[in-house]
Amino acid sequence: MDGIQQQHLPGVNFVPAAIAGLIWAYRFREGYEPEPVDPRDVPAALAAEDGWLWLHFSLTDRLARDWLSSFEDLPQEVRALFLAKDEPLGLHTIDHVIFGVIADFHSELGGESDHLGRLRFALNERLVISGRRHPLRSVEEIHRAVQKGLNLPAAGRLIETIIDRFCDSVARRVAGMTDELDTAEDRVVEDMAATERVRLIEVRRMTVRVHRQLSSLCHVLRDWEERSEEADKPALPIAAERLADRLESLDHDILTLQERAKLLQDEVGARLAEETNRSLRALSILTALLLPGSLVAGIFGMNTKDLPFLETEGGFWFAILIGAAATALFYWILRRVGAGLRI
Structure with missing residues (x-):
């Protein structure tokens, strides 16, 4: 995995076999750097008595879903969470296993993506299993940090770090959208x-998307914190209240930016409507002033008997x-009746 040769963990009773859809596996132990785990050594790592394991899967792989569905x-x-089609945000617990869904930005090769x-994920004290359908930015950032030696002391700290990185991404986008609105x-x-209509539309679209995720994730963490005294709920070693405060x-x-973008959009719309009205007014005035001359030209253009100046020298100029x-x-009549002719 990742081109790194890793010495197999002891476990001769386990049959070597690749795990389909497994993107990476790491073992974390206190006092040691994170160890990449060969897929064949995952059973032995799970059976080890110290540290905890992080398995990250691609859920677009059918074989990965099959493996997860049979992981007893x-x-x-x-x-069922890893196999479901719907992905509502949430945080739940059952049999001392914490599981749920959190939001993150997509990771793109060309830079940051605005798609969410x-x-x-599911975790207990010894194991974290995570899965995604599309590469996610915060998860990829943490993976690179783990490759460089970032050691997370507990399984719950991984989820806390992912949410923190997601907040960092949102903060960068808030700064970027603020600059966009300043320019607009x-x-x-x-x-x-x-020239600013497209810019404002993009900012509003982004604020709407991010607001939904932030408010939902904040609600999830607040709800979890309120249930912290339940006797059957396992302790989640993450700063849920701190993360909820940061998300809030x-x-x-984001809501401030959304309101500011809306006000600017309204002003842009009013100015464009004003410009359109000026153009229509100018066109109306020009059309009205041309009507008398058009009427005269229409009369002299009639092919009828007794048409004036038909045989008169200079008749065209008279017309x-x-x-x-x-x-x-x-x-003169328009001015007398008080019709405004200023464009």
């Missing part, structure tokens, strides 16, 4: 509103003069 160390309800995905506001003030603060920032006079008269 997890209760049936927990195994789900991480499914400057351009709106400079009367360049038409980020959600407040032009009448059309211009009619337009001038119409303009």
